[in-house]
Amino acid sequence: MDSIELQRIARIEDDNWWYRERRATLSAEVLRFSVPGAAVDIGAAAGTGSRVLAEHGWHATAIDLSPDAVALARAHGVEAYEGDARYLPLPPCAYDLALALDVLEHIEEDERAAAEIARVLKPGGMALLSVPCDMxxxxxxxxxxxxxxxxxxxxxxxxxxxxxxxxxxxxxRGVLLRPVLRRLRHRTGRREDLAPLHPLANEALRLTAALERRLPLSSCPGTRLFARARRPG
Structure with a gap:
């Protein structure tokens, strides 16, 4: 991801419905821990996930392949380092939580990245992953x-x-919005997650996503998959 796109993300992510929904999911998941610990945010981009973790009392380390992303995350007060998800510059068994949100789908050797997530987790540590679903x-x-x-x-x-x-x-996630997003993307290829939205459209999408969290739809086909996994021990 180049510096222009990183800046675009940084401008919209506070209010954009998609990023707000991802932050809400992350906040809900970290509440499963009785005590905050050490976390690594892999493919962190501007470090939004790390900042959410810090708000919940976690010590978060951000890793991204892009030096521009690392610089932007550091500008937001995040401890960030340049690194490849397939070869994390981190010690083994060091983290209670590993995030890889919208990362694995970009990596040809995704099995290598998954192995690195397992390596850096402490025994009993948790991984939270999100990926786009359905070819x-x-x-x-x-x-x-x-x-x-x-x-x-x-x-x-x-x-x-x-x-x-x-x-x-x-x-x-994205069960209720799947028909709309599928039609939009197949027709235009528009990158709606990075495009400015009219405030009314943004609020309508936010409310739809919030409603979905309260409905028993998590097993239905959507646009994204989340996974929670633990390292044995």
Whole structure:
């Protein structure tokens, strides 16, 4: 991701419905821990996930392949370092939580990145992952974002378990919005996650995403998959 796109993300992510929903999911997951600990945010971009963790009392370390991303994260007060997700510049068994939000789909050797997540987690540590789902949704949007794949529940489970992690839960997001986003992306390839939205449209999407969290839809087909897994021990 180049510096122009990073700056675009930094400008919109505070209010954009998609980024707000991702932060809400992360906040809900970290509440599972009785005591905050050490976390690594892999593919951190501008460090938003790390800042969410810090708000909950965690000590977060951000890692990104892009030096521009590292500089931007540091400008936001995040401890950030340049590094490849396949070869993390981190010690083994060091972290209670590892984030890889919208990262694995960009990596050809995703099994190597998953193995690195398992390596840096403490025994009993948790990984929180998010990926785009369903190759039926593949479009110019994915190409523009530099993705190399979308996942199914089965392929995500195989990746996680192949790294030696124990999969605790997989769930969908974007169920209610799937028909709209599929039509939009196949027609235009528009990168709506980085494009400015009219405030009314942004609020409508935010409310739809918030409603979905309260409905029993997590097993239905959506646009994204989240997974929670633990390192045994």
């Amino acid at each position: 039926a949704l593949w479009s110019a949007h994915d190409v523009a974002l530099g993705r190399v794949r979308r996942y199914t529940r089965r392929t995500l489970a195989e990746l996680v378990e192949g790294a030696g992690l124990v999969l605790e839960r997989t769930w969908s």
